[in-house]
Amino acid sequence: MATNQDTTPIPLSPEDRRAMRRVRDRAKYAANPEPFRGRGRRARAAHREARNAYNRAYREAHRDELKAQQYLYREQTREQRQVANRTYRRTQAEAIRIQRKAYRAAHRAELSVRNKQYRAEHGEALKHQKKTAYQGNRATILARNSAYAKAHLDTLRAQKAAWRAAKGDILRRHKREYARAYYAAHPEIRAAKDRRRRAIKAGALIRDLTPAQWHAIKEHYGHRCVYCHRKMTQLTQDHLTPLSKGGAHTLSNVVPACRSCNSRKQAGPPKVPVQPLLLVGDSREHCDRE
Numbered sequence: 001m002a003t004n005q006d007t008t009p010i011p012l013s014p015e016d017r018r019a020m021r022r023v024r025d026r027a028k029y030a031a032n033p034e035p036f037r038g039r040g041r042r043a044r045a046a047h048r049e050a051r052n053a054y055n056r057a058y059r060e061a062h063r064d065e066l067k068a069q070q071y072l073y074r075e076q077t078r079e080q081r082q083v084a085n086r087t088y089r090r091t092q093a094e095a096i097r098i099q100r101k102a103y104r105a106a107h108r109a110e111l112s113v114r115n116k117q118y119r120a121e122h123g124e125a126l127k128h129q130k131k132t133a134y135q136g137n138r139a140t141i142l143a144r145n146s147a148y149a150k151a152h153l154d155t156l157r158a159q160k161a162a163w164r165a166a167k168g169d170i171l172r173r174h175k176r177e178y179a180r181a182y183y184a185a186h187p188e189i190r191a192a193k194d195r196r197r198r199a200i201k202a203g204a205l206i207r208d209l210t211p212a213q214w215h216a217i218k219e220h221y222g223h224r225c226v227y228c229h230r231k232m233t234q235l236t237q238d239h240l241t242p243l244s245k246g247g248a249h250t251l252s253n254v255v256p257a258c259r260s261c262n263s264r265k266q267a268g269p270p271k272v273p274v275q276p277l278l279l280v281g282d283s284r285e286h287c288d289r290e
């Protein structure tokens with residue numbers, strides 16, 4: 001039995017076979033590596049190409065079927081997906097925020113164009129949507145805003161100050177330009193403002209004459225100087241009790257006078273006593289906003 005055992009070849013284990021194959025292959029490759037180079041990569045690439053082509057053809061051929069399948073899947077898993085999405089959004093809020101910010105930063109120009117186009121196409125619908133949403137939740141929104149403002153008083157104040165520091169010049173310039181255009185279109189309001197400023201400078205405590213009242217006074221006197229009765233378009237305001245003597249810049253103390261009569265009057269008392277216009281009723285109701 002012992003001699004038999006010596007001549008019988010010992011069966012190789014699978015591990016040994018693999019090891020032998022490895023040794024053989026390595027020797028073959030070392031002797032002539034050229035035919036092996038890139039073969040794995042080429043084979044994988046070819047396989048990938050074939051697989052993709054097959055998948056594409058399959059999708060083309062079963063388009064409707066796949067669509068129906070997908071739709072069914074979405075319907076069946078709607079709630080699950082909603083829950084999952086909500087959870088994801090809640091637990092990954094910070095990551096999502098960062099991701100979105102990065103995306104917006106990277107696609108700024110593109111997004112701007114797209115948004116502009118969308119607003120141009122859906123402007124009315126968006127406006128309506130916004131309005132309806134606001135009206136439906138007005139009380140809630142106002143309460144929320146006010147609570148937020150109260151809770152973030154200092155932050156908001158600092159934010160405002162920072163904004164002013166950064167954009168104050170632009171804002172001021174904008175305001176100045178607006179005022180210039182407004183006064184150019186409404187010279188009577190500009191003039192009234194100047195006169196009121198003079199009244200303030202002269203120390204008048206009451207200075208409530210409005211452009212509408214001044215207009216009514218001129219109408220009442222037929223656009224004539226109360227002293228020389230000449231009719232003219234450029235009448236000055238004469239204060240019966242001068243501002244310098246504590247007179248008020250108010251309806252009952254103002255009469256129209258030409259420039260020369262007004263300046264002559266400053267030297268002495270007027271020759272003609274004048275009755276100031278006392279409008280009946282509340283004249284303020286036609287006052288322009290100043």
Ligand SMILES: [Zn+2]
Binds near residue numbers: 225228229
């Ligand atoms: Zn006059």
